[in-house]
Amino acid sequence: MITEPKLENRNEQRYVAIRTHTTMQELDTVIQQLRGEVFAWLGKRSVAPAGAPFLRNLVIDMEALLDIEVGIPVASVPSANDRVTAGVLPAGRYASLVYTGWGSGIEANAALLDWGAKQGLEWDAWETEQGRAFGARLMSFLTDPNEEPDQAKWETEVVIRLADPQPR
Template sequence: MITEPKLENRHEQHYVAIRTYTTMQELDTAIQQLRGEVFAWLGKRGVAPAGAPFLRNLVIDMEALLEIEVGIPVASASSTDGRVTAGVLPAGQYASLVYAGWDRGIEANAALLDWGVQKGLMWDAWETEKGRAFGARLMSFLTDPNEEPDQAKWETEVAIRLADHQPW
């Protein structure tokens, strides 16, 4: 299942995360490990999550390295340490969709990007020497794997921020 894409305005969202570089082949392992570390960090400080954990794609080069953050939304992030850092997802208009099945992430991302091209949307993105960078490109993990062990039923939202100035 992949839902129909939609556009929505979002407010800024504070979060804490761990940033790393990984390959596509190591991505699943990195997500699981870092999500556990961030949840443990929050637990030690008595901070409650304010939303679903996510993967933020900062720079994408599918053939080489991905620069990512694995984060968790919080009400506010006043103090962090060296490994866990605070950030803010920018406010703005986002295109998003939801898909089911852990292994359908590439397909769902492609569907959203293709839909954006068909609609003439401009992403908050730019080319760098390390790959395509994004102002805010997220995969939010809506299903808790501790509550639903069947990966085919896991739901994930893909959301990409649009550039502030659209051609229309």
């Protein structure tokens, strides 16, 4: 199931994450591994998450490598290191939808992108030699797999920031 897309304004959000490059084929394994590593890092510092863990797509080339961060929102950022870094999701206007079922991610992302195109929305995105880069495009994992083991019931939010309006 995929919900109707919506537009909303969001405040900036601090987070900690691990950045890496991976292929689509390795993505699920990488997400699970890095999410656990970031949670363990926060736990050692007694820092509570301030929201759902997420996958941030920095640069996407579906045929080659994805440049991603696996992160967790936090209210305050402890001192980071070379492996776990601090970042900020920018404030702005975002389009989002929620989908159910772990295997529906590509379909849900396509649905949001198609909806945005039909609405005439301009994404905070640009082309690079490595692929399409995004200012803020993420998938927030709303379901805790420790509480709900059935992947068919997992809910994930797809979120993409819109480009800032150009002054006239």
